[in-house]
Each structure stands twice: as C-alpha cells, then as structure tokens.
Amino acid sequence: xxxxxxxxxxxxxxxxxxxxxxxVNAFTAANPQAEIIRLGIGDVTQxxxxxxxxxxxxxxxxxxxxxxxxxxAPDLGYAFLRETxxxxxxxxxxxxxxxxxxxxxxxxxxxxxxxxxxxxxxxxIAVCDPVYPVYVDSNVMAGRTGTxxxxxxxxxxxxxxxxxxxxxxCPELPKETPDIIYLCFPNNPTGEAITKEQLQVWVDYAxxxxxVIIYDAAYKAYITEKDIPVSIYQCEGAKTCAIELCSFxxxxxxxxxxxxxxxxxxELKCGDVQxxxxxxxxxxxxxxxxPYIIQRAGxxxxxxxxxxxxxxxxxxxxxxxxxxxxxxxxxxxTVAGGVNSPYVWLKTPEQMNSWEFFDYLLEKANVVxxxxxxxxxxxxxxxxxxxxxxxxxxxKAIDRIKKL
Amino acid sequence: xxxxxxxxxxxxxxxxxxxxxxxVNAFTAANPQAEIIRLGIGDVTQxxxxxxxxxxxxxxxxxxxxxxxxxxAPDLGYAFLRETxxxxxxxxxxxxxxxxxxxxxxxxxxxxxxxxxxxxxxxxIAVCDPVYPVYVDSNVMAGRTGTxxxxxxxxxxxxxxxxxxxxxxCPELPKETPDIIYLCFPNNPTGEAITKEQLQVWVDYAxxxxxVIIYDAAYKAYITEKDIPVSIYQCEGAKTCAIELCSFxxxxxxxxxxxxxxxxxxELKCGDVQxxxxxxxxxxxxxxxxPYIIQRAGxxxxxxxxxxxxxxxxxxxxxxxxxxxxxxxxxxxTVAGGVNSPYVWLKTPEQMNSWEFFDYLLEKANVVxxxxxxxxxxxxxxxxxxxxxxxxxxxKAIDRIKKL
Numbered sequence: 001x002x003x004x005x006x007x008x009x010x011x012x013x014x015x016x017x018x019x020x021x022x023x024v025n026a027f028t029a030a031n032p033q034a035e036i037i038r039l040g041i042g043d044v045t046q047x048x049x050x051x052x053x054x055x056x057x058x059x060x061x062x063x064x065x066x067x068x069x070x071x072x073a074p075d076l077g078y079a080f081l082r083e084t085x086x087x088x089x090x091x092x093x094x095x096x097x098x099x100x101x102x103x104x105x106x107x108x109x110x111x112x113x114x115x116x117x118x119x120x121x122x123x124x125i126a127v128c129d130p131v132y133p134v135y136v137d138s139n140v141m142a143g144r145t146g147t148x149x150x151x152x153x154x155x156x157x158x159x160x161x162x163x164x165x166x167x168x169x170c171p172e173l174p175k176e177t178p179d180i181i182y183l184c185f186p187n188n189p190t191g192e193a194i195t196k197e198q199l200q201v202w203v204d205y206a207x208x209x210x211x212v213i214i215y216d217a218a219y220k221a222y223i224t225e226k227d228i229p230v231s232i233y234q235c236e237g238a239k240t241c242a243i244e245l246c247s248f249x250x251x252x253x254x255x256x257x258x259x260x261x262x263x264x265x266x267e268l269k270c271g272d273v274q275x276x277x278x279x280x281x282x283x284x285x286x287x288x289x290x291p292y293i294i295q296r297a298g299x300x301x302x303x304x305x306x307x308x309x310x311x312x313x314x315x316x317x318x319x320x321x322x323x324x325x326x327x328x329x330x331x332x333x334t335v336a337g338g339v340n341s342p343y344v345w346l347k348t349p350e351q352m353n354s355w356e357f358f359d360y361l362l363e364k365a366n367v368v369x370x371x372x373x374x375x376x377x378x379x380x381x382x383x384x385x386x387x388x389x390x391x392x393x394x395x396k397a398i399d400r401i402k403k404l
Numbered sequence: 405x406x407x408x409x410x411x412x413x414x415x416x417x418x419x420x421x422x423x424x425x426x427x428v429n430a431f432t433a434a435n436p437q438a439e440i441i442r443l444g445i446g447d448v449t450q451x452x453x454x455x456x457x458x459x460x461x462x463x464x465x466x467x468x469x470x471x472x473x474x475x476x477a478p479d480l481g482y483a484f485l486r487e488t489x490x491x492x493x494x495x496x497x498x499x500x501x502x503x504x505x506x507x508x509x510x511x512x513x514x515x516x517x518x519x520x521x522x523x524x525x526x527x528x529i530a531v532c533d534p535v536y537p538v539y540v541d542s543n544v545m546a547g548r549t550g551t552x553x554x555x556x557x558x559x560x561x562x563x564x565x566x567x568x569x570x571x572x573x574c575p576e577l578p579k580e581t582p583d584i585i586y587l588c589f590p591n592n593p594t595g596e597a598i599t600k601e602q603l604q605v606w607v608d609y610a611x612x613x614x615x616v617i618i619y620d621a622a623y624k625a626y627i628t629e630k631d632i633p634v635s636i637y638q639c640e641g642a643k644t645c646a647i648e649l650c651s652f653x654x655x656x657x658x659x660x661x662x663x664x665x666x667x668x669x670x671e672l673k674c675g676d677v678q679x680x681x682x683x684x685x686x687x688x689x690x691x692x693x694x695p696y697i698i699q700r701a702g703x704x705x706x707x708x709x710x711x712x713x714x715x716x717x718x719x720x721x722x723x724x725x726x727x728x729x730x731x732x733x734x735x736x737x738t739v740a741g742g743v744n745s746p747y748v749w750l751k752t753p754e755q756m757n758s759w760e761f762f763d764y765l766l767e768k769a770n771v772v773x774x775x776x777x778x779x780x781x782x783x784x785x786x787x788x789x790x791x792x793x794x795x796x797x798x799x800k801a802i803d804r805i806k807k808l
Contacts, residue, residue: 001583001613001614001615001674002523002524002527002583002584002614002615002616002674003523003524003526003527003583003674004522004523004524004674004677004679004682005521005522005523005524005525005682006524008522008682008685008686009677011685018479018688041476043475043476044475045470045473045475046470046473047467047468047469047470047472047473048467048468048473050468053464053465053467053468056464056467056697057461057464060457060460060461060464061457063451063452063457063460063660063661064451064452064454064457065451066449066450066451066794068451069449069450069451069452069657069660070660071447071448071449071657071659071660072445072447072659072660073660075422106510106662106692107691107692109690109691109692110690110691110692113689113690113691114690117409117545118408118409118412119406119407119408119409120406120407120408120409120410121409122407123406123407133689134689134690137689138689138690141521141685141686141689141690179405179406179407180406209405210405210406211405211406212406253473253475255475255476255692256467256473256474256475256476256477256695256696256697257467257695257696257697258510258692258693258694258695270405270406270407270408273408273413275408278408278409278412281412281415281545282412282545284422285517285537285538285541285542285545286513286514286517286518286538286542286545287511287513287514287517288510288511288513288514288659288662289662290662291660291661291662291695291698292660292661293460293660293661293697294695390470
C-alpha cells in the first residue's frame with residue numbers, strides 16, 4: 001500500500017495567505033455591503049508598463065510563423081535575458097556575476113521553496129523570525145525541521161533569529177552554527193533593510209562557519225538609501241557562500257506574469273561539488289523554463305523606456321508606503337519599514353495579538369492586513385500593511401484606521 | 405559545514421536531451437556545412453494557432469489597465485480554465501472529474517517530477533522500460549531508488565517493466581508489488597498505445613494492491629483508434645487509484661508557452677489523507693500558478709476555432725508520422741508507434757546499439773534522433789524519431805535514411 005509523505009501532515013494549518021483569503025471571504029459573505037480594502041497579501045496593482053506590453057505583443061506575434069515559433073526554452077533561461085540581467089543587475093553594481101551563473105525561473109517563491117532540495121536532509125537551517133513562511137514550510141515538507149511545538153509555534157530543528165524592535169529588526173549571529181541561513185533584505189515582512197556593513201558580517205560568518213546563505217532580494221527595487229546593498233555580491237567573499245534569489249514580481253509588477261532568477265556562483269562549493277551544477281541538474285530534470293514571451297517581457301524591463309516606466313511605478317508604491325507610515329505614526333502607532341520597502345510593519349495596539357488586530361481591522365475599518373504571527377513567533381504583536389494598493393485605496397484605508 | 409543532497413551525485417551523466425544537444429553541437433562545429441534535421445527531442449515546430457494568438461494578445465491588453473491587471477493567480481489555476489478542461493477533456497468523455505480536482509501548472513515535466521514528493525520515501529516505484537527519464541531521475545534525486553548498477557543501468561529499488569516487441573510494448577503486471585506505478589500512454593518513447601481493456605487490468609490491479617498509478621497522458625491528442633482511452637478515468641475505479649498528468653505542449657504546441665494540468669480525484673486516499681489535499685498544499689506553498697495570459701491561451705485551445713485549428717496541426721504531425729513509419733518500413737526497418745502517437749520507434753539495424761545508431765544517423769544522414777537506451781535498459785537496440793518536424797524536413801530526413 002502506498003504511503004504519503006508524512007512531513008506534509010506536520011504542517012500546522014494552511015498557508016498563511018490562504019487562511020487570510022478564507023477569513024476575508026467569510027466576512028464579505030456576511031457583510032456584502034462592506035467595501036474591503038486589501039493591504040494584506042503583497043500583490044501589486046499597477047498595470048504592466050507599456051514597454052513590457054509592447055515586448056509581449058511582439059513575442060506573441062513571433063509565434064505566428066514557423067520561423068518565429070519558439071518551443072522548449074534553454075533549460076536555464078534564454079541568453080538574451082541572462083546577459084541583460086548580468087549587465088544591469090550585477091555589472092552595473094560592480095558585482096562579478098556571469099550570465100551563466102543566472103538561472104531564470106517562474107518565480108522566487110518556487111525557487112525559494114525548491115532550493116533546499118539540493119542540500120542534505122541533515123543540514124540545519126536558520127531563519128529570521130518573522131520571515132516569509134515558504135522558507136520554513138518547504139523545509140518542513142522535506143523533513144528537515146524536527147518536531148513542531150504548537151505552544152511556541154516553533155520547530156525543534158530550526159534556528160530562529162528574532163528580528164524585533166529590540167534589535168532594530170536585524171538578526172544577531174546565531175549561537176548554534178547553522179548550515180543554511182535564509183536572509184531576506186529588504187525584509188518581508190518587517191520592511192527593514194540591512195546595511196552593506198551589516199551584511200558583510202554575515203558573509204564573513206558564513207564563509208568561516210561553512211554555511212551557505214540563501215539571500216532573498218525580491219524587494220531590492222525599493223531600496224532608496226545609499227548604504228543598503230542591492231545584491232549580496234556587493235559584499236566581499238559572497239561568491240563562496242551565497243545564493244541570491246531575485247524576482248520580477250515586485251520590481252516590475254510580474255506577480256501574474258511569473259518571472260524570477262536565482263544566482264549561484266560557480267565558486268560556491270561543498271568539497272568539489274558546485275551547487276551550480278546541482279541546481280542546473282534540477283532545472284534540467286524537473287523544469288522546462290519560463291515561457292519565451294515572458295522572458296522577452298523580462299528583457300524589456302531593462303530597456304530605457306522600461307526602466308523609466310518602472311521607476312515611476314516604484315515611486316507610486318513608495319508614495320503609498322510613506323502615506324501608510326506617516327498616517328499610522330500620526331495615529332499613534334509604532335511603525336517600522338516603508339523606506340526601503342513596500343511594507344510597513346506596525347506594533348499592534350493595546351496588547352492585541354496579531355490575529356485579534358487582523359479581525360479588528362477587518363471588522364472596524366474593512367481593511368485587510370497580514371498578522372505578524374503568520375510570519376513566525378517573533379512576529380506576534382506585529383502587523384504588516386503593504387503599499388501595493390492603489391493610492392486612493394491606500395489613503396482611504398489609512399484614514400479609516402486613523403479614525404478608529 | 406553545509407552538505408549537498410548526495411542523491412543528486414548518484415545520477416549517471418546528464419539528462420538525456422542535454423547529452424544529445426552537446427553531441428549535435430560538437431558535430432555541427434566540426435561540420436558547419438552539414439544541414440542537420442532534428443527529429444530527436446519531442447519539440448513541436450508548427451506556429452501557435454490563430455485562436456490562441458488572439459487570446460494571448462487580448463490577455464496582454466488587459467494588463468494595460470488597473471481594472472484588467474491580474475496579479476497572483478489562484479493557487480490551483482483560474483476557474484475559467486479548470487472548468488473548460490473539466491467539460492471538454494472529461495465530461496465529454498463520460499468521466500466524472502470536477503473542476504476543483506484539476507490543478508493547472510507550467511508543465512507536465514514539472515508535475516511528473518514533483519508529484520513523487522507527496523509520497524513517502526520508502527514507497528517503491530515501478531516504471532515501464534523504456535520510459536521518459538524524468539520519472540526515474542526525480543525519484544533518484546529524492547533518494548527513493550537504491551543503488552545504481554552501471555552494468556545493467558538499473559536502480560536496485562526500481563521495478564522495471566519491459567515494453568519490447570516481445571510483449572507488443574505493453575507491460576505485464578509486475579511480480580513484485582509496487583506502491584507507485586508510472587504509466588505513459590500513448591507511450592513516450594515507443595509510440596504505442598494501450599487499449600481501454602488493457603488499462604482496466606492495471607486499474608483493477610492498483611486498486612487491489614493499494615498502489616497509485618501516475619498516468620501520463622501527454623500524448624492523448626494523437627489517439628486515432630477507437631478502443632484507446634484518452635483518459636484513465638474512462639476505466640472503472642480509476643478515481644480511487646490514479647493521478648493523471650496532461651499537457652498543452654503536444655496537444656497545442658505549447659512547449660514554449662508552458663501549460664499543463666494534473667488531475668487528482670478527491671476519492672484518492674491513503675487512509676483518510678487525500679492526495680488532493682497534499683498536492684494542493686504543495687501548490688500553495690511552492691508554486692504561484694501559471695501566468696494569467698498563458699491560462700487564457702489554454703482556454704482558447706478549447707474554443708470552436710481553436711479546436712479546428714489544432715486538429716489541423718495534429719493532422720499535420722500525423723502525416724509526418726505516417727511518412728516516417730512507412731518510409732522506414734520500406735527501407736526494411738522494424739517499426740512501432742506512429743499511429744496513436746507522434747513517435748516512431750524503430751529497431752536499430754545490424755546489431756548496432758542505440759548510441760552507435762545515433763552517431764551513424766548523425767554522421768551519414770545528418771539526422772538527429774533519440775537513442776532508445778536513453779529511456780531505459782530495454783530501450784537498448786531501439787531508436788526514436790519524432791513527427792514534430794516540418795513536413796519538408798521529415799520527408800528529406802526519411803529519404804536520406806532510405807538511401808543509406
């Protein structure tokens with residue numbers, strides 16, 4: 001008789017955003033007149049930039065002729081896109097990353113969930129707490145996290161690195177040495193960034209400890225301050241210890257188009273085994289590439305017109321973030337993030353826990369946010385609002401909250 | 405110090421089609437004047453159908469406004485597509501499959517590689533031999549296959565079910581009881597189909613043995629004969645033992661657009677655990693859906709115009725398959741497949757092994773095919789040619805082979 005992967009059964013409840021969706025659906029069903037404003041899930045709302053639309057139409061038209069038709073893409077992505085990324089996202093920042101160290105994929109979610117697969121099951125992971133739930137959940141599903149304690153909401157074999165107001169949302173080096181360290185900066189959910197100097201400490205630590213850093217830079221397009229690195233490869237020595245995950249989702253509004261890339265430098269090795277070779281093998285065996293037309297869309301993000309249009313979108317979301325940040329501050333909330341990030345992270349008021357505040361906001365202001373505890377135990381007592389709504393809705397939502 | 409997933413290191417050599425690509429590149433470099441015809445990798449060549457192109461353009465245009473913009477897709481696929489599939493691919497054939505038992509994804513390759521993840525590591529798999537290499541390789545990477553014997557080119561913990569001329573390319577029930585049975589019909593690589601009566605034997609066996617069948621129906625659009633099932637759910641009892649994988653790649657030329665779906669009936673359980681729930685959890689945690697515009701393209705495949713245009717494409721490839729089949733037969737080869745399939749499977753002549761015949765064909769006729777041994781030990785001495793080229797090239801290639 002076949003048996004299932006028991007690790008799946010250890011996962012408590014459903015994926016955070018599915019739970020939120022269910023709660024919102026139930027509320028809407030009971031209150032059909034309520035005008036809900038969603039500042040919960042980190043999904044963008046601005047239309048796709050004209051330069052990208054143009055590239056999509058052009059690529060679609062190519063598929064109408066035998067000459068222009070594109071079948072299976074190269075396993076690791078089209079050269080035109082990988083070279084454009086290498087030039088614009090690395091060479092331009094003084095990082096020595098070659099086009100063939102870049103793997104194109106359909107999403108940073110997939111990559112951040114799948115990357116653990118190339119590591120041994122007895123490796124120990126360390127995660128920021130709070131953090132994007134996919135890092136821990138994907139390791140749970142693989143069987144790498146030990147047993148779950150429902151009381152503390154933690155796994156026995158995961159090293160949690162609290163990121164709270166007490167340490168300015170920047171984790172301290174862990175006491176126990178991890179094998180795999182997940183870092184996400186600018187951070188989801190806190191919205192706080194890490195300076196180059198602070199990140200260098202992590203790179204040095206990883207190289208010394210023989211750990212690998214999985215660096216999620218999905219929000220790098222929102223960096224506004226000068227001393228914040230856009231890539232971990234701006235730090236000395238990162239190529240021997242770090243994998244970097246990047247996404248077009250938040251940079252160019254590709255949440256519905258699906259495009260991302262992961263960088264694995266060839267120098268990154270365990271003994272004489274390149275992680276690059278393992279990830280290439282995974283791509284070759286278990287994936288068939290992102291659609292050609294989407295890869296052409298990604299290329300257009302880096303065109304002159306594309307860059308200008310996308311800068312405008314980012315500015316639009318930054319304006320939202322400022323409105324949220326300042327509005328909440330005026331209303332007496334303690335807030336973080338919002339400067340190098342589309343996320344504002346607030347302390348829940350009056351000892352409310354995160355889900356209580358979620359319900360309170362949904363009922364009283366018809367605003368949907370994300371409970372901090374959904375991102376890990378140290379997220380309890382916090383709450384995330386995103387700047388990805390329309391400006392009008394953002395203003396309306398914050399003004400409602402201010403009136404509570 | 406971090407460690408890698410050792411199972412990856414057990415994989416012998418690289419993925420079959422990467423090896424072929426390297427050999428062809430080397431030959432082309434040495435013989436730049438040679439006009440290579442590729443009937444190797446199963447990639448389509450006909451342009452995308454006009455109805456699909458129209459749907460793509462329309463969906464792209466929707467992304468230009470805030471109202472039309474689509475962000476994250478529903479985890480399991482848009483309802484419009486899942487309902488269209490349920491109606492056209494199941495209801496139309498008398499199969500009781502609900503829209504919410506259909507999971508939309510970016511490819512049957514990904515799905516067939518990832519599906520093993522929801523099962524326990526100590527489950528034993530059975531595969532047809534020869535077979536699409538992804539089934540075995542993905543299980544090797546997970547650590548489910550034991551040790552590799554380079555001499556027999558087999559894994560100690562895999563049950564191989566030979567499909568050769570001796571049994572008309574239809575596997576016999578295995579002596580040892582497997583937990584997971586991979587079946588692919590019409591088969592890749594042999595091009596042979598299974599009758600409904602033969603498939604019913606497998607369904608009854610799986611239900612009795614408590615095994616689950618992973619049924620790869622990627623080539624179902626090529627079925628021409630009446631007693632061949634287009635879905636395993638046409639067999640009585642399949643809903644309690646079978647998962648079905650389907651793809652738009654070969655049906656509608658989507659190899660570069662990337663769209664597929666997997667069916668997991670809710671009745672399919674291990675104890676009281678639904679496999680449906682596990683796969684849903686995997687989608688929710690590790691995947692973010694196929695692009696909206698591609699899902700709209702998939703929907704258009706089922707429109708009246710789409711159906712007619714795609715039937716023409718399939719007829720085009722069938723014409724190629726017949727030319728290959730008949731041409732090789734005339735030239736004295738022993739051939740199979742080609743009737744319910746875009747693949748023709750030939751016996752290599754004069755005791756040549758599969759790779760010897762690959763080199764021979766590449767050098768003497770400048771034709772690229774796929775060595776049968778790349779699909780498993782019982783594929784040795786066979787060779788696969790695909791009907792996915794242009795008609796002109798197909799004729800040219802076969803005529804060259806006939807002249808050898």
